[in-house]
Amino acid sequence: MRVRLQGTPWAQLLAAAPAVIFLTVIFGLPVLRVLALSLFDPGFTLEHYRRLIDVPIYRAVMLNTVGIAGEVALVCVLLAYPTAYMLATIRPRLAQILVLAVMVPFFTSALVRNYAWIFLLGSHGVVNSTLLALGIITEPLPLIFNRAGVLIGMVNVLLPYTILVLLSVMRGIRRDLLPAAQSLMASPFTAFRRVFLPLSLPGVGASFLLVFVLGLAFFITPAMLGGPHEVMIANIIGSVTTALNWGFAAALAAVLLAVSLLVIALTQVLFGGVGLLAGRSGTGLRTMRVRGSREGAMLSMIDRLLDPLWPHGFYVIGGVSLAFLVVPVLIMVPLSFSSAAFFVFPPPGWSLQWYAKYLTGAPWLEATWHSLEIGVLTTILALAAAVPASIAISRLPSRIGMTIYLWILAPLIMPSIIIAVAVFYVLGQLDLNYTVLGVALGHMILALPIATVVLTAALRNFDRNLERAATSLGAGPLRTIRRVTLPILATAVFTAGLFAFLQSFDELLIALFVSGINAGTLPKKMWESLQELDPTIAAVSTVLVTFSIAILGASLALQRLGKRRTTGTGELGAFALASDAPEEAR
Amino acid sequence: MRENRSQLSIIIACATVALFAALSPSARADDRKIVYVGIGGPTQEALRKALFEPFTKETGIQVVEDTGLGAERVQAEVQSGHPTIDVMTIGASAYSTLLAKDLLAPIDYKYYDPADLKSMPEGTTRQKFSVGSIFSSLGMAYSKKAFPDGGPQPASWADFWDVKKFPGKRTMPYCGVLEGSWPIAEAALMADGVSKDKLYPLDMDRAVKKLKELAPDVIWWKNTSQPGQYMASGEAVMDLDSVGRTNNLIKTGVPLQFVWNGANIFGDRWIVVKGAPHHDDVMRFLAFVAKPQIQADLAKLIGYAPSNPRAYDVLDKTEAMRLVTYPENVTQTWPTNPEWWSANVQKWTETCLNGLSG
Numbered sequence: 001m002r003v004r005l006q007g008t009p010w011a012q013l014l015a016a017a018p019a020v021i022f023l024t025v026i027f028g029l030p031v032l033r034v035l036a037l038s039l040f041d042p043g044f045t046l047e048h049y050r051r052l053i054d055v056p057i058y059r060a061v062m063l064n065t066v067g068i069a070g071e072v073a074l075v076c077v078l079l080a081y082p083t084a085y086m087l088a089t090i091r092p093r094l095a096q097i098l099v100l101a102v103m104v105p106f107f108t109s110a111l112v113r114n115y116a117w118i119f120l121l122g123s124h125g126v127v128n129s130t131l132l133a134l135g136i137i138t139e140p141l142p143l144i145f146n147r148a149g150v151l152i153g154m155v156n157v158l159l160p161y162t163i164l165v166l167l168s169v170m171r172g173i174r175r176d177l178l179p180a181a182q183s184l185m186a187s188p189f190t191a192f193r194r195v196f197l198p199l200s201l202p203g204v205g206a207s208f209l210l211v212f213v214l215g216l217a218f219f220i221t222p223a224m225l226g227g228p229h230e231v232m233i234a235n236i237i238g239s240v241t242t243a244l245n246w247g248f249a250a251a252l253a254a255v256l257l258a259v260s261l262l263v264i265a266l267t268q269v270l271f272g273g274v275g276l277l278a279g280r281s282g283t284g285l286r287t288m289r290v291r292g293s294r295e296g297a298m299l300s301m302i303d304r305l306l307d308p309l310w311p312h313g314f315y316v317i318g319g320v321s322l323a324f325l326v327v328p329v330l331i332m333v334p335l336s337f338s339s340a341a342f343f344v345f346p347p348p349g350w351s352l353q354w355y356a357k358y359l360t361g362a363p364w365l366e367a368t369w370h371s372l373e374i375g376v377l378t379t380i381l382a383l384a385a386a387v388p389a390s391i392a393i394s395r396l397p398s399r400i401g402m403t404i405y406l407w408i409l410a411p412l413i414m415p416s417i418i419i420a421v422a423v424f425y426v427l428g429q430l431d432l433n434y435t436v437l438g439v440a441l442g443h444m445i446l447a448l449p450i451a452t453v454v455l456t457a458a459l460r461n462f463d464r465n466l467e468r469a470a471t472s473l474g475a476g477p478l479r480t481i482r483r484v485t486l487p488i489l490a491t492a493v494f495t496a497g498l499f500a501f502l503q504s505f506d507e508l509l510i511a512l513f514v515s516g517i518n519a520g521t522l523p524k525k526m527w528e529s530l531q532e533l534d535p536t537i538a539a540v541s542t543v544l545v546t547f548s549i550a551i552l553g554a555s556l557a558l559q560r561l562g563k564r565r566t567t568g569t570g571e572l573g574a575f576a577l578a579s580d581a582p583e584e585a586r
Numbered sequence: 587m588r589e590n591r592s593q594l595s596i597i598i599a600c601a602t603v604a605l606f607a608a609l610s611p612s613a614r615a616d617d618r619k620i621v622y623v624g625i626g627g628p629t630q631e632a633l634r635k636a637l638f639e640p641f642t643k644e645t646g647i648q649v650v651e652d653t654g655l656g657a658e659r660v661q662a663e664v665q666s667g668h669p670t671i672d673v674m675t676i677g678a679s680a681y682s683t684l685l686a687k688d689l690l691a692p693i694d695y696k697y698y699d700p701a702d703l704k705s706m707p708e709g710t711t712r713q714k715f716s717v718g719s720i721f722s723s724l725g726m727a728y729s730k731k732a733f734p735d736g737g738p739q740p741a742s743w744a745d746f747w748d749v750k751k752f753p754g755k756r757t758m759p760y761c762g763v764l765e766g767s768w769p770i771a772e773a774a775l776m777a778d779g780v781s782k783d784k785l786y787p788l789d790m791d792r793a794v795k796k797l798k799e800l801a802p803d804v805i806w807w808k809n810t811s812q813p814g815q816y817m818a819s820g821e822a823v824m825d826l827d828s829v830g831r832t833n834n835l836i837k838t839g840v841p842l843q844f845v846w847n848g849a850n851i852f853g854d855r856w857i858v859v860k861g862a863p864h865h866d867d868v869m870r871f872l873a874f875v876a877k878p879q880i881q882a883d884l885a886k887l888i889g890y891a892p893s894n895p896r897a898y899d900v901l902d903k904t905e906a907m908r909l910v911t912y913p914e915n916v917t918q919t920w921p922t923n924p925e926w927w928s929a930n931v932q933k934w935t936e937t938c939l940n941g942l943s944g
Contacts, residue, residue: 057939068610115815122821123755145805223808228801228943235808240660244683295929341838342818423660428666512654513662516670517621522650528626528653532831533811 011477012396013584016404017387017543020449025410027445030422034246035254041247048251058236058252063255066259068147068222069215072154076211077204078163079155079321084203087163088170096556100549104329106502106545109526109537110157114224117153118144119345126331126345129549149225154215154513159325161214161499165454168492169203172461190303191309199461206457209267210450213412216260220530238416240580246421253418261561264406266307329545336538343535354539364525364540370436370515371505371522375442377496377506382447386496389448390455391481394462406550408452411445416509417444424513434516444508449498454499458492618678619648620864620871621671628652628834629888636884641874647867657683658840662802664689664860672862673871675719675854679767679931684857689867691858697873705896706876716855716894717872719877720884723829723910723919724769725849728752728907730841732823743848746824747796749803754823757816761938762764770797771934772920773826785915790934794941801942815917817842829910833889843922851910851919853893 038048052058084102087095098357120126128140143149157225173196181191219234233256240249306313331345338347338355358364389408393401412417424433425443432438451534470480486493500541511521587937622638624630638649652671657680663669684690686734689740692714695703703712705808711718726746733739740752759768771788782787792848802838805822807813814831816822832844854873858868881892882900891909892898898933900907907910926935 028636053941057936057937057943062940062944111811118821119819124820220809227937228806231760231939231943239935242656242680242683242686244657244661245932342815342835342840344819363728417658421658424662425666428668434670511660517650518653524653525626528630529813530809531625532627532834534627535817535897536845 009396009400012392013400016396019385019408019490021390021453023408023411023445026423026426026441027414027419028407030426031414031418033425034418034422037247038254040484045247048248050253051248052255052415055185061231061233061236062259063257064229064231065216065256066263068150068232069212069490070232070263071215072151072213072215073208074157075151075155076159076162077166077208079324080159080166080207081204081319083159083321084163084166084170085311086315086514087167087431090099090315098322100552101326102163103548103552104545105325106159107548108328108332108541109523110220110506111224111526111529112335112541113157113328113344113503114221114330114334115151116335117156117333119151119343120148120327134451144225146227147230150222153221153225154218154327156213156328157221158211159321162211163321164495164498165207165210165457166200166203168454168458168495171491172488173199174457186429187303187307192310192442193303201456202460205267205270206368206453209242209264210412212263212267213260213409216256217416224417234415236572239419241417241421249415249418249451250309253415257410257413264409268402268480292547329542332538333542335535338535338538338541341535342533343538353479354375354536355390355543357536358539358543361536363520364522364536367522367525367541369438369519370439370519373436374443374521375501375504377436378443378447379501381440381499382451383493383497385444386448386451386455386500387486387493389454390459391485393452393456394459397420399435405452405456409449412449416446416507420509420513423510427514433514435519436519439511439515439519439521440504442514443504445510446507447503450499450503451496454496455489455492458489462489486565496544590720593690595800596789598826613896618646618864618867619647619650620673621650621869623652623659623671623674625656631831632884633890634802636761637875637880640880640883641871645867645870647870649871656680659735660684660859661687661690667861668863668864669859669861671859672864672868673856675856677767677857678922681716681855681857682924682928685715689860691860693717693856693858693863693872694869697870698876699873701788702873702878702894702897706894711893713855716857717876719854719875720851720881720890721851721910722768722820722890723830723844723846723849723851723915725919726773726824726845727827727832727842728845729754729817729820729822730821730843733941739843741845741847743773746773746781747777747847749800752822752824755816755821756800757813757822759808759813759824759826760808761935761942767852767922768825769922771938772850773848774800774853778844782848785920786923788926788930788934789943790930790937792810794938796942797938800887814840829908832887833908846910846918849861849910849919850922851916852922852924854890883925901930927936 021118039045041048061381087098090098116124122128123140123142127143127145129139133136143152143572177195177199178188181195182188186194194539216232217234219232219238222232223235225336233252237249238251329467330445334347335343335345336348337352338344339349339351339353389404393405395401420442423445427433427438427442429440432441462485466484467480470479470484506523507521508527511524512527515521515524522540526540528534529537535571622633622692623788626635628693630653634649638651642648656676660674661684664856689817690926693716695717697711706712706718726740726743728740733936738751740746740748745752746756758770758773761770761784771790772782772785773794774780774793775785777789778792778796785942805816807816808832810827813822813825813827814835816824817827818835826846829844829849832842836842856872858872860866862868876894877899878892878894878896881897884890885892885897886905891911892901907914910916
């Protein structure tokens with residue numbers, strides 16, 4: 001029997017409206033105007049598309065881009081799954097500390113990180129020097145300025161996204177299902193494979209998609225760590241826009257959009273878990289029938305083989321992944337104390353000059369302050385639109401829900417330079433350029449889709465019976481959401497908010513156009529170092545990493561104190577990421 | 587299920603702060619000012635010391651600095667109808683692009699010192715939509731640590747290509763990464779025996795073939811922070827970079843030597859954005875920075891040659907020797923051909939990318 005919780009679909013559509021309207025006005029229409037230039041430049045012309053097809057290099061670059069993004073996403077998911085599983089199942093206190101390692105790459109500037117990789121992987125770098133000294137190799141390994149270098153560099157920065165999305169989803173899977181399976185004679189690994197794994201697939205699909213889409217847009221890392229075969233679309237578009245050839249740039253962007261939508265559709269088909277489609281049973285829980293006991297002999301053999309490795313094999317991969325995330329920081333910190341005017345590792349001498357330059361220089365501090373302001377504002381606005389939109393998407397009939405979902409995701413697939421120019425134009429009409437609010441609105445275009453991906457993935461496993469129970473006790477729909485739905489989704493909401501903040505904090509191209517002198521952001525200041533290296537960026541990154549770890553650590557400590565004093569389980573901050581789910585969801 | 591009031595209050599507090607910050611009006615200065623957009627870093631610092639601060643001291647007009655993308659920003663600003671930026675320096679190919687799209691304001695030379703008008707002739711240094719700012723050079727530099735005095739040292743592009751005689755990695759800009767203004771094609775042709783006055787029109791296929799020859803020993807750079815970094819850390823022993831940046835690195839202690847033979851000479855230009863908000867004050871600024879003393883001060887700081895020959899009366903010999911326009915240096919250089927590049931940059935990029943990634 002179907003019991004509808006919230007009246008007609010109009011409530012859902014209304015909930016999704018802010019997100020959809022915002023994106024249409026600030027992103028959709030302006031970007032469509034730019035894309036139209038690929039066909040109307042100014043009169044109707046197919047010249048740009050013809051060039052794209054005729055000149056073989058563009059096809060090759062497109063294939064490279066999709067290939068690299070795909071490989072990076074695959075590696076991220078393979079490494080992140082065991083890591084997230086580990087974080088979801090070990091002792092909460094330990095998990096809370098380890099989650100800090102996941103946060104580290106978020107706050108390091110791309111430029112510093114890439115130079116750190118060169119020092120690590122270069123022919124005279126740490127890895128090669130060590131291996132040569134130990135006699136393991138006789139010639140330096142080519143680990144950089146090629147595909148390997150790009151993969152390592154990109155996985156390092158995208159892995160945290162994958163881990164956190166998977167963690168959000170795993171937190172929502174009921175823990176009592178695994179013991180239940182084992183009580184029915186399944187070995188621990190079989191229980192995992194046949195019960196937990198399928199339930200976590202929405203997370204796998206969502207995290208793969210997110211990383212793939214983010215990876216498509218990379219340009220700094222592939223440029224610095226890659227060779228001639230690692231030129232990505234964003235690099236090409238950059239040189240095309242410098243020549244002000246918007247028609248061709250728009251054609252490149254349009255093709256990229258088409259290819260990405262194809263991949264998204266494929267992911268949807270394979271994993272069914274791009275965050276949609278509540279089960280027909282109406283409870284909102286994806287139910288699946290665990291098939292009868294007779295599976296192939298092959299599968300049973302695999303199970304038997306892997307069982308002794310379980311779960312410690314996962315823990316080993318998890319530990320190695322976390323260590324990998326921290327490695328560039330080990331180079332970056334000494335570099336920030338170097339006395340040299342360029343990056344040399346090991347540093348020839350020590351000095352605090354870069355810290356002095358950062359902490360006493362008004363431009364750097366102002367930029368940091370602007371970035372923080374804009375980041376917080378972006379997060380609030382993005383969550384305000386994404387939370388209702390995600391709830392709506394998870395409840396609307398699948399076709400409408402999917403359409404809204406894809407529309408919300410579209411900004412992630414569009415090259416930033418196109419968005420930046422389009423946004424500059426529309427914000428100019430609203431007279432919001434060069435203001436904090438203007439930049440935040442621009443950033444919201446990218447923050448909103450990321451938050452939505454995280455939230456819809458977590459909502460897949462959300463048990464709507466809990467909401468019905470609340471209603472039966474007299475709670476209205478809004479109250480239910482506030483006191484039942486959101487607290488259980490606390491991890492996902494926190495992750496979504498964190499990603500929204502980081503997207504804004506790290507965003508470069510929109511800021512280069514829209515922020516101006518009055519709202520100049522930190523990435524904009526750091527971008528100058530792409531022209532002439534300023535080692536201050538190493539000090540900035542170190543300060544940011546230290547600061548963010550300190551804040552998260554402090555919130556953990558506060559939560560621990562709070563928990564001791566009360567009997568409830570308040571959830572906030574990193575505690576939400578790593579602690580056990582509240583009683584009801586167990 | 588407990589309600590957690592403290593969470594709510596934290597959220598409300600953050601929201602209040604953020605909204606307050608967002609809605610507070612940005613400072614509107616009523617003082618006179620002009621807005622310059624540059625690339626930041628040590629170059630902009632030098633411009634600030636030699637040009638902007640003296641200008642403000644003499645006239646009271648502030649020079650507000652911004653950074654960001656060049657051509658795209660100018661176009662976006664002009665097409666918005668009310669540009670907020672005034673003046674920039676750009677290279678020749680960016681200049682042709684902006685000129686073709688009608689994004690520049692004509693320069694009014696009324697504030698110029700008559701002696702400067704004479705020494706900076708109309709038609710070459712002074713044009714309708716731009717005026718020369720500095721001359722610079724892009725060429726080869728090698729590490730004196732790898733090739734010390736007393737031993738063989740590279741002296742030509744043929745040497746740059748000779749990995750047997752001068753072993754070690756080279757670093758060069760990759761194809762089309764910087765609007766085709768970096769002379770990897772010309773360098774390849776000269777290494778292949780083409781004389782510097784017979785370069786244009788460039789034989790693209792021959793250039794790509796020669797580049798492919800060297801490619802296994804090349805670290806390709808994609809942004810201008812890289813070549814200096816690789817030379818400083820020893821990852822590469824020879825690079826293709828600007829004389830200004832090379833001089834900076836030498837100043838900070840990296841033992842490099844710039845090679846004038848085979849280097850090019852090119853001029854950057856001042857441009858004024860069409861519809862610039864502080865039009866008249868910008869014209870005063872341009873007249874000020876044309877003065878011999880000002881140009882000489884900049885040359886001392888950053889190693890870019892003055893566009894006003896009268897500056898040489900103020901520079902002493904050791905300073906002048908480092909500059910591209912010094913007689914002994916300039917005879918070894920060759921001028922870039924911006925017209926050819928404007929017309930062919932996209933074709934070159936595609937040919938080069940095709941050839942090198944194959």
